[in-house]
Every structure is written in C-alpha cells, then in structure tokens.
Amino acid sequence: MSEAGEKIPVAVTGMCLVAMGALYVTSKEYAGLLVMGICLLATYAVRWRLPASPLLAWAIRVVVFGAVLMTANPERRTDVGSMVFDPSYTNLFGFLCTAELVIRAWVKRRGGVAKGEMVLLSGLILTAATNANERVAVQWVRMLAPVYVVFLGLTLRAFRKRPRSWAVGWAAALLGVVGIGATSSWAVATLEGQITRWSMQFLSGKNRETSSIGLGRTATLGRSFNPYPSARRVLRMEGWPGEQHLRAMSFDQYNGGIWGPAVDQRDFATVPAEKMLGRVGREVGMTEYASAYGMLCVPLETAGMRVVGDGVEMQQDDAGDVRVPTEQMSDPMRYWFVPGKEGYQGVVAKALTAEERKWLLLVPREMAEKLGEISGQFKEGTTEEKLARIVIYLQRMHHYSLTVDPGDGDPIEAFLLKKLDGHCQYFAASVVILARMSGIPARFAAGYYAHEKESGDVTVVRERDAHAWAECWVEGKGWVTVDATPAGGRPDALFTETPAWRRWWEKGQDLVAAARAWLGERTLMQGAIMIAGLAAIPVFLRVWRGRKDRKRRVASVAYAPVSKEVAEVAKRFERVMKKRGLVCPADRTWRECFAEDERCGPFVREYNALRFGGEGSVQGLRGMVEKLEMEWKR
Amino acid sequence: MEAMMDAGEFRAKVERLEKNLSRVIKGKSESIRLLVTGMLAGGHALLEDVPGTGKTTLAKTLARSIDGEFRRVQFTPDLLPADITGSSFYRPQDGTFEFREGPVFCNVLLADEINRTSPRTQSALLEVMQENQVTVDGRRRDLPRPFFVVATQNPTEFHGTYPLPEAQLDRFTIRVTLGYPDHAHELEVLASQHERNPFDEISAVVSREEIIAMQERVKRVRVDAGVADYIVRLVEFTRGDARLRLGISPRGSLALYRCSQAAALLAGRDYVTPDEVRGLAFAVLAHRIVMDTKAKYGGMRNELIIEESLAKTLIPR
Numbered sequence: 001m002s003e004a005g006e007k008i009p010v011a012v013t014g015m016c017l018v019a020m021g022a023l024y025v026t027s028k029e030y031a032g033l034l035v036m037g038i039c040l041l042a043t044y045a046v047r048w049r050l051p052a053s054p055l056l057a058w059a060i061r062v063v064v065f066g067a068v069l070m071t072a073n074p075e076r077r078t079d080v081g082s083m084v085f086d087p088s089y090t091n092l093f094g095f096l097c098t099a100e101l102v103i104r105a106w107v108k109r110r111g112g113v114a115k116g117e118m119v120l121l122s123g124l125i126l127t128a129a130t131n132a133n134e135r136v137a138v139q140w141v142r143m144l145a146p147v148y149v150v151f152l153g154l155t156l157r158a159f160r161k162r163p164r165s166w167a168v169g170w171a172a173a174l175l176g177v178v179g180i181g182a183t184s185s186w187a188v189a190t191l192e193g194q195i196t197r198w199s200m201q202f203l204s205g206k207n208r209e210t211s212s213i214g215l216g217r218t219a220t221l222g223r224s225f226n227p228y229p230s231a232r233r234v235l236r237m238e239g240w241p242g243e244q245h246l247r248a249m250s251f252d253q254y255n256g257g258i259w260g261p262a263v264d265q266r267d268f269a270t271v272p273a274e275k276m277l278g279r280v281g282r283e284v285g286m287t288e289y290a291s292a293y294g295m296l297c298v299p300l301e302t303a304g305m306r307v308v309g310d311g312v313e314m315q316q317d318d319a320g321d322v323r324v325p326t327e328q329m330s331d332p333m334r335y336w337f338v339p340g341k342e343g344y345q346g347v348v349a350k351a352l353t354a355e356e357r358k359w360l361l362l363v364p365r366e367m368a369e370k371l372g373e374i375s376g377q378f379k380e381g382t383t384e385e386k387l388a389r390i391v392i393y394l395q396r397m398h399h400y401s402l403t404v405d406p407g408d409g410d411p412i413e414a415f416l417l418k419k420l421d422g423h424c425q426y427f428a429a430s431v432v433i434l435a436r437m438s439g440i441p442a443r444f445a446a447g448y449y450a451h452e453k454e455s456g457d458v459t460v461v462r463e464r465d466a467h468a469w470a471e472c473w474v475e476g477k478g479w480v481t482v483d484a485t486p487a488g489g490r491p492d493a494l495f496t497e498t499p500a501w502r503r504w505w506e507k508g509q510d511l512v513a514a515a516r517a518w519l520g521e522r523t524l525m526q527g528a529i530m531i532a533g534l535a536a537i538p539v540f541l542r543v544w545r546g547r548k549d550r551k552r553r554v555a556s557v558a559y560a561p562v563s564k565e566v567a568e569v570a571k572r573f574e575r576v577m578k579k580r581g582l583v584c585p586a587d588r589t590w591r592e593c594f595a596e597d598e599r600c601g602p603f604v605r606e607y608n609a610l611r612f613g614g615e616g617s618v619q620g621l622r623g624m625v626e627k628l629e630m631e632w633k634r
Numbered sequence: 635m636e637a638m639m640d641a642g643e644f645r646a647k648v649e650r651l652e653k654n655l656s657r658v659i660k661g662k663s664e665s666i667r668l669l670v671t672g673m674l675a676g677g678h679a680l681l682e683d684v685p686g687t688g689k690t691t692l693a694k695t696l697a698r699s700i701d702g703e704f705r706r707v708q709f710t711p712d713l714l715p716a717d718i719t720g721s722s723f724y725r726p727q728d729g730t731f732e733f734r735e736g737p738v739f740c741n742v743l744l745a746d747e748i749n750r751t752s753p754r755t756q757s758a759l760l761e762v763m764q765e766n767q768v769t770v771d772g773r774r775r776d777l778p779r780p781f782f783v784v785a786t787q788n789p790t791e792f793h794g795t796y797p798l799p800e801a802q803l804d805r806f807t808i809r810v811t812l813g814y815p816d817h818a819h820e821l822e823v824l825a826s827q828h829e830r831n832p833f834d835e836i837s838a839v840v841s842r843e844e845i846i847a848m849q850e851r852v853k854r855v856r857v858d859a860g861v862a863d864y865i866v867r868l869v870e871f872t873r874g875d876a877r878l879r880l881g882i883s884p885r886g887s888l889a890l891y892r893c894s895q896a897a898a899l900l901a902g903r904d905y906v907t908p909d910e911v912r913g914l915a916f917a918v919l920a921h922r923i924v925m926d927t928k929a930k931y932g933g934m935r936n937e938l939i940i941e942e943s944l945a946k947t948l949i950p951r
Contacts (some may be wrong), residue, residue, distance in 0.1 A: 558948075559860045559863055559864075559948075559950045560859050560860060560863065562860070570951055586948055586949065587944065587945045587946065587947070587948075587949065588949070589907070589908050589909050589912065589949050589951075590951065591907070591909050592909070592912075608905075608907045608909075609903075609905070611858070611860075611951070612856070612858040612860070612861060612905045612906060612907045612908075613856055613858075613903065613904060613905025614856065614905070615904075615905070
C-alpha cells in the first residue's frame with residue numbers, strides 16, 4: 001500500500017516494551033521476545049504497513065501463532081486450575097499476546113494506531129509476566145510494574161484529545177486503576193512489616209528491639225509479649241461464632257523461664273484419618289494462612305478432625321497437639337473440626353496416664369521452696385475450688401501489662417514474689433506452677449484467642465490474637481482450660497479495630513482463593529467449554545450490536561436502484577480498486593477516497609456526472625474502467 | 635431574471651463577490667464560501683465566534699458588496715420588538731396612525747450580537763426570517779427582496795446574554811464560524827490596514843436583481859433521488875437518538891437540500907453529489923440539534939452527533 005502508516009505514540013510503545021521486558025525476565029522465550037521487540041521498534045523506521053485486510057492478518061496470525069505453539073513445550077496438566085496458574089502456560093499466553101500486539105502494530109488501520117487494543121494487550125502481557133516461579137523474576141517484575149504504570153499514565157494523555165470510543169476510554173481507565181492498585185498493593189504487601197514497625201516506633205517514641213511474636217517453637221517468658229501487634233490474618237473459622245481458645249501447642253516442661261519441649265524436637269506419630277475423625281457432628285471449616293511448625297489450631301474440646309487434600313496426614317504427639325508435616329501443607333491449609341461441648345474430652349484432650357500425671361506435677365525444687373508460701377493458700381478444697389482460688393489470687397495480686405521487668409533469675413518466681421504486672425504468658429505459667437504445687441496436673445498452652453467476627457458465624461484470627469493459658473486436669477472431668485489473664489489483657493479487649501482496607505484486601509484474597517479452588521476442580525473438557533463460552537460473548541455482543549446498528553441505520557434500506565449499466569460499471573470499478581488494495585468504506589464517498597489518485601479521479605468525476613447529473617454516457621465510463629483494468633494488469 | 639442565468643455567468647458573479655469579500659477578510663475563503671452559499675440558498679446566516687475575528691466586518695462587507703439597502707441593528711438588552719419591525723405612530727394633524735418601517739425593511743440586515751437581547755425581542759425575527767414579512771397591528775407587510783439576515787453572536791460570553799431559542803436557531807440556514815487567521819494571513823491583515831481600512835474601498839459588485847436571479851438559478855440545480863434520500867437519512871438519524879432532546883426538523887433537511895444545490899453550482903456543476911451534502915452537513919445541521927442535558931455534560935457535542943450520522947449513513951454511489 002502506498003499510503004504510509006501512522007507512528008505509534010511513544011508512551012504506548014514504552015508501555016508495550018516494559019510489559020515485554022517483564023515477560024522476558026519471567027519466561028524463557030528470550031530470542032522470540034527480542035525479535036518481537038525489534039519488530040515493534042521497526043515500525044518507527046519503516047513507514048510501510050500491511051494492508052488492512054482481515055484475511056492477510058489472519059494468515060499471518062496462523063503462521064506466527066502456529067510457530068509459537070509448535071515450539072512451546074509446557075508441562076502437561078490435567079486440570080484447568082493448575083494450568084491457569086502454571087507459569088509455563090501463562091508465559092505462553094503472554095507470548096501470544098506479544099505476537100498479536102506486533103501484528104496489530106504493523107497492520108494498517110483506519111483511524112490511526114490501535115492504541116486501545118495495544119494498551120489492553122500490554123496489560124495482558126504484564127499480567128502473564130507476573131505469574132513467575134523464580135524469585136529473581138518476581139523481583140524484576142515488581143521493579144518494572146511502577147515503570148509500566150508511569151507509561152500508562154502517559155498513554156492516557158494520547159487518548160485525551162479525541163476519545164475514539166467510550167470502550168477504549170473505559171478500558172484505559174480500568175487498566176490504570178488496576179495498575180495503580182497492583183503497584184500500591186505490592187508496596188503495602190512488601191513493606192507491611194516495616195510500615196507497622198515504623199509507625200509503632202513513631203507512636204510509642206521508643207526503639208524497642210523486635211522479639212518474636214505469635215507462636216514460637218518454645219514459649220519463652222520475655223520482657224514483653226506481642227510488642228508490635230501485627231494484623232496479619234492467620235486463621236479463618238467458618239461455622240462457629242463466638243470467642244474461643246484455639247490451642248496450637250502445649251508445653252509441659254518448665255526450665256528457667258522457657259516452656260518446652262520445643263515443637264520441632266518432639267516425637268509426632270501419624271494418626272490414621274479414621275481415628276482423628278472421632279465423633280460425627282457439625283463441622284467447622286478452618287483456613288490457615290500462616291502456620292507455626294505445621295501445628296493445627298483447634299479448641300481443647302475438639303471431637304473430631306479431618307484435613308482437606310489427598311495424601312495429607314495428621315500427626316499427634318503425646319500431649320495431643322496435632323500437626324501436618326509442613327511439606328504437605330497447601331497454601332492456604334484447609335481443615336475441619338467438630339466442636340464438642342465445654343469439658344468434652346475428644347481427640348485432642350487425651351486421657352492422662354499415671355506416668356504423665358507424675359510428670360505434669362513436677363515443679364523445680366528451688367521454685368517450690370520459694371513459692372511454698374503462696375501455694376500454701378491453695379491446698380484446701382476440691383480441684384475446681386483450688387483452681388478458682390489460684391485464678392482469683394493472681395488477678396487480685398497482679399495487673400496486666402504488656403511489658404515486664406522480672407530482672408535476672410527465674411521470671412515466674414520474680415513475677416509471683418514481687419507481685420509484678422505481667423502479660424498472659426506470666427499468668428498462664430503461674431497457674432501451671434501453682435496448680436502443680438497444689439497437686440493438680442497442669443500444662444502450658446499456646447495458641448490464639450479467636451474473637452473477631454467477620455460476618456455471621458465467620459471468625460478471623462490474626463497474628464496479634466496470640467495468647468497463652470493453662471490446661472489443668474480435673475479428676476472426673478478431664479482437661480479444662482484455665483485462663484487467668486485479666487479480661488483487659490486478652491486479645492479481644494486489646495485489639496478491637498481492624499482497618500477497612502485490610503478487610504477488603506482479605507475479601508479479595510478469599511475471592512481469588514475461591515476462584516482458584518473452583519478452577520482446580522474443573523477438568524480440561526469443562527475448561528474448554530468455559531473458554532468457548534467466554535469467546536462466544538464478544539461474538540454475541542458483536543452480532544447484537546450489529547443488529548442494533550442496522551436498526552438505527554436508516555441505510556439498511558438500499559437506495560432506489562440506478563440503471564443496470566451504471567451499477568455494473570460501478571461494480572467493475574470497485575473490483576479493480578480492490579485488486580489494487582484500495583477499498584472505499586461505506587461511509588465515505590469515492591471522491592473522498594480516490595480524489596488524489598490521478599488515474600481514478602477522472603473516472604469518479606465522470607461517474608458522478610452520469611449518476612447524479614445524468615450527463616455523459618455509460619460507454620465512456622466503461623472505456624475508462626477498461627483502461628484502469630489494463631493498467632492494473634500491466 | 636426571465637432568461638435563466640447560465641452556470642458560467644453565475645460563477646463569474648460569485649467569484650466577483652468572493653474576491654470583494656476576501657479583500658477585507660483574509661484567509662477565510664471557506665467561511666466566505668459558506669456565507670455566500672447560505673445567501674444564494676435564500677437563507678440566513680449566523681456568524682458565531684469569539685470577539686475580534688471579523689464577524690461584523692464580514693457581514694458589513696457582504697452587505698456593501700450588494701447594491702441594496704443595508705441596515706444594522708445592534709442588539710442590546712433594552713431593545714424592543716417594535717424597534718426592529720417598526721410601529722404605528724399617531725398623527726395628531728389628521729387623527730390617523732402612520733406606520734413607520736423598522737430596520738428590517740431592507741435587503742441585508744445585520745443583527746449584531748443577537749444574543750444580547752431578550753428572547754422577546756429575538757422572537758420578533760421569527761416571522762421575518764421565515765416568511766419575509768412583518769405583521770404589525772394586524773396588517774401584513776412584505777419585506778423587499780432579496781432579504782438576508784446575517785446575525786453575529788459570541789458563544790463564549792455568558793454574562794448578560796440570552797441563548798437563542800431553538801425556533802430561532804432553526805431559522806438560520808447556515809452557521810459559520812471564522813476562527814483566528816493563521817500567522818501569514820494575520821500579517822496580511824496588519825499590512826492591509828497599515829494606512830487605511832480596505833473596507834472603505836469596497837463597492838457593490840452585484841445588484842439586488844442579480845442576487846434574486848442567482849437564487850432562482852440555484853433552485854434549478856438537479857438533485858438526484860438518491861441524494862435527496864441521503865439528506866433525509868442523515869436528518870432522520872438524529873431524530874431517534876436518545877441523547878438528543880430535539881433532532882433536526884424538515885426545515886433543516888430543506889436547508890441542506892438548498893445549500894447543496896448552491897454549493898454544487900459554486901463548484902461549477904449543475905447536479906448535486908453526496909460530497910456537497912457531506913461538506914455542508916456540519917454548517918447547516920449542527921446548530922439545530924438540542925442535546926439532552928446528560929449527554930451535554932457527558933462531553934457530547936453537536937458536531938459529534940453529525941459526525942456519527944455521517945459515519946453511519948450509507949452513501950449513494
């Protein structure tokens with residue numbers, strides 16, 4: 001085609017190149033993407049464009065896409081869900097989008113460069129590039145994303161002057177919002193801990209050292225507990241409203257301020273799934289987003305449990321703590337439990353053996369001596385009475401404080417003897433020590449205190465809800481939870497507010513997870529049907545809009561017919577022009593399309609004179625068309 | 635008048651007229667052509683642009699180029715309908731009423747800054763413009779022929795202006811915008827007015843009779859059934875549009891028809907092709923559309939509707 005093509009706006013090219021660059025670092029299509037990038041840049045050097053013929057464009061597509069698909073070698077998958085999230089597939093998709101983009105850049109198009117389409121395609125390429133396996137690639141993509149957003153902003157300027165259509169404007173705006181949103185969410189997600197820490201330090205005016213929060217492999221009675229409460233979501237509990245102690249692990253050995261044994265050094269034995277199923281009842285669904293050493297959080301009264309996923313096994317130690325080997329955990333981990341009534345002894349609360357009983361009564365000798373005076377108050381009465389008195393004593397003598405300074409030496413001794421204020425771990429540990437000294441087997445439990453209602457019977461547990469309490473053995477009743485922490489110190493009183501943005505963010509996460517889970521259940525056949533359905537939408541819209549247009553267009557009724565000879569000459573002329581690659585669209589006149597062509601200009605003038613003015617003869621026109629045909633053949 | 639003017643003579647006269655106009659208004663041949671087209675189509679023209687672009691000068695030059703009666707009315711907020719049409723005066727000598735003609739009794743009426751007067755006074759022009767007559771005190775009085783109204787208005791000012799009523803806008807056959815001249819032409823304007831105003835050297839180049847003859851000649855230009863159909867389709871497109879409160883009236887299609895005839899003759903042809911229709915669609919149709927408020931504030935413009943209508947209407951070939 002003789003006419004030169006328009007240049008692509010620089011911002012659009014920049015955006016496309018950034019997206020391609022992201023794909024470049026993510027995928028292995030180095031050579032292919034380089035060629036594509038060069039082809040895109042070559043549009044600046046060469047003004048020639050492919051003629052706007054759908055047939056030719058499709059032929060090129062068939063060749064290019066065919067070549068890409070033939071050389072691609074993605075891993076074989078059987079379900080749609082894993083295909084959608086498999087980088088080898090998404091990268092292939094991104095590469096196809098790149099090829100399409102380059103083709104669109106080279107094909108001549110009425111109304112200038114297909115900016116809107118290129119913006120959309122580059123967005124798809126970047127999206128495909130974000131799905132990467134390698135850490136380095138992810139970091140690269142994260143660095144490129146803000147650059148992309150900048151170019152996107154510049155591109156919007158190119159649209160401002162003369163919006164081609166509402167759809168393009170909307171698509172650009174949508175992409176802009178998604179891009180900005182993705183960038184900012186990325187920034188928040190990466191810097192979240194940092195931001196929280198900075199703001200905490202800023203607000204408190206102190207520069208405290210960071211100690212481990214949440215749950216550790218042991219429970220260490222430190223100077224502070226949860227000093228920088230993080231609102232990171234740990235658990236989501238569906239089907240059981242209200243406030244609950246969810247235990248993750250228990251400790252029975254006390255040594256100088258540390259409760260052990262460490263979770264990762266215990267012996268866990270695999271328990272058959274049937275055995276863990278326990279009693280059948282109403283199930284509570286749990287989603288675990290973060291886990292400490294694979295421990296599953298359940299109430300003490302759990303009557304039965306099961307985990308989701310094939311080949312995932314549950315393991316239990318002597319104390320009844322349940323875990324799933326971390327390598328078998330999915331992200332997020334899903335499991336179910338059947339809650340029992342208060343005091344119910346189910347799969348977690350194992351009956352006490354005689355040996356364990358002895359073990360759970362042990363108190364370091366020096367400590368026993370020092371604390372004899374205090375524990376002497378609790379020797380009388382039934383077990384329940386003793387425990388009640390211990391709790392009342394602790395709450396009367398101590399106040400809640402997030403920070404403690406127990407000084408050197410044993411922290412519990414210091415806490416109890418100096419009547420210090422402390423946090424939940426001190427209260428829990430004191431209950432265990434005092435109960436043991438009063439002849440009640442007891443252990444230290446660590447987990448979360450669930451209290452934040454998300455909606456209906458859905459409860460969310462966050463990292464800051466970490467808590468500690470005591471579990472005591474009451475003869476004739478079994479294990480019971482004894483939480484001596486003053487009410488004002490429990491997570492439900494400390495943390496009541498969750499920012500709205502975080503709740504929305506989590507809702508989004510849940511939606512993605514649900515979509516992922518749903519896709520994971522689909523077979524390839526169902527996936528193909530889905531894609532066909534999606535592809536049918538634009539076709540349907542096109543047909544529907546075409547019908548609507550035709551209704552609106554008065555011109556669907558043809559004009560009164562002209563004489564047969566004139567019509568025949570007109571048809572011949574159009575055929576000749578089409579062969580030369582010149583097509584005049586229905587909304588433009590021949591003079592507008594062909595006036596500058598010195599060979600067909602005279603014909604158009606003569607034709608108009610005959611057609612609209614009744615001047616001239618058909619023979620003369622026929623002669624002119626024949627001349628044009630001859631010229632074309634030559 | 636009886637013997638029909640041939641196309642060559644017609645063109646010669648128009649060229650003389652246009653040359654005269656372009657001596658004063660530089661580099662605006664398209665706007666001049668539109669104004670002349672409107673006049674030869676027997677209609678009235680609305681010159682719309684920002685101040686200082688030469689609207690009044692163009693109108694005055696056109697009036698002076700025609701050997702006819704020229705009147706100018708400066709539309710002010712206190713102008714009354716009678717100030718335009720004329721009114722009856724009591725004669726105490728013989729106890730009768732005498733009608734004194736207003737400024738409309740002329741061949742070329744320049745309605746300067748028409749949107750500065752109240753709609754009441756603007757409406758006095760409704761009958762005048764459509765029917766070339768004035769009815770005062772129940773008596774009909776015909777206006778001289780030819781009668782041509784050139785109104786100017788400034789679209790950007792809002793203080794103390796009254797937008798023209800739709801019925802009034804519809805009576806303007808053609809709307810012409812001038813726009814700023816380009817660099818070279820502006821220099822030419824400065825140079826031409828260095829010592830004296832070229833406007834002062836303008837003299838009449840066509841007579842009243844010649845204008846009437848030319849208007850009659852325009853009516854003889856052939857319009858193919860397909861082209862007429864095309865005009866109606868273009869207009870019909872705007873009538874069913876949900877974004878519009880008011881589409882284009884049959885007066886609009888008639889104006890486009892007549893103007894296309896004039897344009898074809900100006901191009902030296904005795905038949906109208908769709909090109910003339912398309913070339914005039916914006917000037918003749920756009921100002922007649924009344925946009926729905928939502929569409930208006932949604933960034934829609936009258937010109938875009940016309941553009942859409944042109945893009946979506948099949949062209950006769």
